[in-house]
Amino acid sequence: xxxxxxxxxxxxxxxxxxxxxxxxxxxxxxxxxxxxxxxxxxxxxxxxxxxxxxxxxxxxxxxxxxxxxxxxxxxxxxxxxxxxxxxxxxxxxxxxxxxxxxxxxxxxxxxxxxxxxxxxxxxxxxxxxxxxxxxxxxxxxxxxxxxxxxxxxxxxxxxxxxxxxxxxxxxxxxxxxxxxxxxxxxxxxxxxxxxxxxxxxxxxxxxxxxxxxxxxxxxxxxxxxxxxxxxxxxxxxxxxxxxxxxxxxxxxxxxxxxxxxxxxxxxxxxxxxxxxxxxxxxxxxxxxxxxxxxxxxxx
Amino acid sequence: xxxxxxxxxxxxxxxxxxxxxxxxxxxxxxxxxxxxxxxxxxxxxxxxxxxxxxxxxxxxxxxxxxxxxxxxxx
Numbered sequence: 298x299x300x301x302x303x304x305x306x307x308x309x310x311x312x313x314x315x316x317x318x319x320x321x322x323x324x325x326x327x328x329x330x331x332x333x334x335x336x337x338x339x340x341x342x343x344x345x346x347x348x349x350x351x352x353x354x355x356x357x358x359x360x361x362x363x364x365x366x367x368x369x370x371x372x373x374x375x376x377x378x379x380x381x382x383x384x385x386x387x388x389x390x391x392x393x394x395x396x397x398x399x400x401x402x403x404x405x406x407x408x409x410x411x412x413x414x415x416x417x418x419x420x421x422x423x424x425x426x427x428x429x430x431x432x433x434x435x436x437x438x439x440x441x442x443x444x445x446x447x448x449x450x451x452x453x454x455x456x457x458x459x460x461x462x463x464x465x466x467x468x469x470x471x472x473x474x475x476x477x478x479x480x481x482x483x484x485x486x487x488x489x490x491x492x493x494x495x496x497x498x499x500x501x502x503x504x505x506x507x508x509x510x511x512x513x514x515x516x517x518x519x520x521x522x523x524x525x526x527x528x529x530x531x532x533x534x535x536x537x538x539x540x541x542x543x544x545x546x547x548x549x550x551x552x553x554x555x556x557x558x559x560x561x562x563x564x565x566x567x568x569x570x571x572x573x574x575x576x577x578x579x580x581x582x583x584x585x586x587x588x589x590x591x592x593x594x595x596x
Numbered sequence: 597x598x599x600x601x602x603x604x605x606x607x608x609x610x611x612x613x614x615x616x617x618x619x620x621x622x623x624x625x626x627x628x629x630x631x632x633x634x635x636x637x638x639x640x641x642x643x644x645x646x647x648x649x650x651x652x653x654x655x656x657x658x659x660x661x662x663x664x665x666x667x668x669x670x
Binding site: 481488493505511514517518 | 602604605606607608609610638640643644659661662663664666667668
């Protein structure tokens, strides 16, 4: 992006988004504080009810007060932690226009360019093509939606779009082991990404998203790379993951759940071609066991 | 002297820290990230990549960002 005016325009929009985020954070804090105050008032009311109950020796009522108080104390404890989350790390002032410009300059240095989508109020960068464990996934566009920065505490204000998609065979929405429907599952990066957006550190934000895209965590993937291309059912051709694959021990081929069964006698998995229904007891048996059914003693 | 240190690992934080005069980027990294390899991080000083023997100056902004971060299904 060579046009300095365009860069300034983007910086202005980013700054607007960050100011909106700052306001949202205080509104969110106010909402949480109101909820906490309401709970404290309820606790006060329970205290008065308990006092009246004891005065009249209403022990059943006193028991109810105790259980309501116990529930309230759990709620209050949760509410306090929610409030502390927003008060313990007070938000710094929104960055100045020149600071945002510096951030955008750095994003350009790291990614080659940063673009503003006309009319969309979004800025984006494009990663280099990504390959994980020999599976090519293509380049990704990391698109920050400036109008949604204020919603950071409810939803992520960015999308990760595969530009040359090679989705998982079993789910077209999964374009990366950690991306589904253009949403990145941030895992270990979640807190740092939130902090970077809160503070307007755009370069750190884009860099961290790229770092997640360049990393494969096999223990927590939407679709593992092992299953990326899936396997075809030898009978109907349906694409399935390794977990949904059934291996026929007779013809030694892989089948889907619809095209396979198990022998009720030897309990081995068999495809429908290598098994059949016993004409007498009507149970499914494999071709080895169909010669003589032990249940009906018939061939 | 004081520098601004931004660590994008874990919770991510930005704070001013005090370092001795003459501290190099490599020494700073070893001090702040003991046992870690500098090749696993993008290290920027005042938004620029620098050599490991670059000496930090008062007011510098040092950013350390992991190049590998594990995503996870929530």
